[in-house]
Amino acid sequence: MRILLLTTGLRLGGAERQVADLARQFVVFGHEVAVVSLTLAQEVALPREVTLHRVDLRKDPLRFLLTLQAVRKWVARWQPDIVHAHMFHANIFARLLRPRRAGGARIPVLCTAHSSREGGRLRMLAYQLTDGLCAATTHVSAEGMQYMLDVGATKAGRISVMPNGIDTDRFRRDPQTRTQTRQALELGPDAKVVLNVGRLVHEKDQQRLIEAFRQLAGDPETGASIRLLIAGDGPLKATLVRHAAALGLSHAVRLLGPCDNVPALMNAADLFVLSSVREGLPLVVAEALACETPVVATEVSGIRALLAASGSIVPAGDTDALARGMRAALRGLQDVAAGRAHAVAAYSLASVAQRWIDLYRELVQRRGAALPAPGKADHA
Incomplete structure (x- = not known):
């Protein structure tokens, strides 16, 4: 698969590290990966096999629209099978991006929330108004998912829990x-x-x-x-x-x-x-x-x-x-x-990354797009 990870940034934070770790694991699985960061600063390393595209997103409406258009053109050239956004700003940006395949079909957008509360009423309203522009939303915890349901940011059946993963070979007693x-x-x-x-x-x-x-x-x-x-x-x-x-x-x-x-x-x-x-x-x-x-x-x-x-x-x-x-x-x-x-058992990076791949395939095939048959790497 061609997987595009869209992130608010790449500073040293838990969500940012998870984006980098997933990119690394997807490469190990044999997939092509690109990362688009909406800010220029980078403190987490990415594998050299990953295509990185950074932009300087600003709150100014005109600058926002110009950046949106520029990223839309970049995505159209790279042609991912799926766009997976992480954190509030990237989630809203990805929904407004409305990426398309070369033939005109929509590329599915998946959004992941990483904080128990992604913000106040205005942010929850933004999630609610743009909910139909993404294929699905996930949250890293059951409590966070329930909060988004309680405030009407999304609806039951359109959000699920998917935990983050860690490299349990790297994190071990020594x-x-x-x-x-x-x-x-x-x-x-x-x-x-x-x-x-x-x-x-x-x-x-x-x-x-x-x-x-x-x-x-x-x-x-x-x-x-x-x-x-x-x-x-x-x-x-x-x-x-x-x-x-x-x-x-x-x-x-x-x-x-x-x-x-x-x-x-x-x-x-x-x-x-x-x-x-x-x-x-x-x-x-x-x-x-x-x-x-x-x-x-x-x-x-x-x-x-x-x-x-x-x-x-x-x-x-x-x-x-x-x-x-x-x-x-x-x-x-x-x-x-x-x-x-x-x-x-619950949080190893390889198993979590494979769960993401399975979800990506489900969302892509729901849109009627063809994908290569799962290979050996998909079951690593």
């Missing part, structure tokens, strides 16, 4: 990597390491995580060698550095910045903590499970499905509950082997 990474970070063998990975934004609530961590840093049970590592970048970086300093934790809290070695960090950690107040499907939790790292997570969209076999869930926005959950998890009471088994 004692040697653990030792090397801790040495590189100058962490002693007895150090207790708590890890958070994510954008430094209000939704991730890392400021509350630092406050909860303070309770552990001053607790003889967890020891003076406990450390908090936060991997990621964002507008709150300076605020978080100042907050840690104000709490007397500059020696124990380290902001690592953008990291491309997340599997190594997961192996180095004794505990992964998700402190968010809002998520779609926090796939970083599945990555921690796949590395057999204990998890404590706030109760946000998708988390119960992720932690069905292992991990601890605490209320979002509750500092004391977060601290208690972290303290209990560091005692080593979680079944991390069961957590990895669940992550592999």
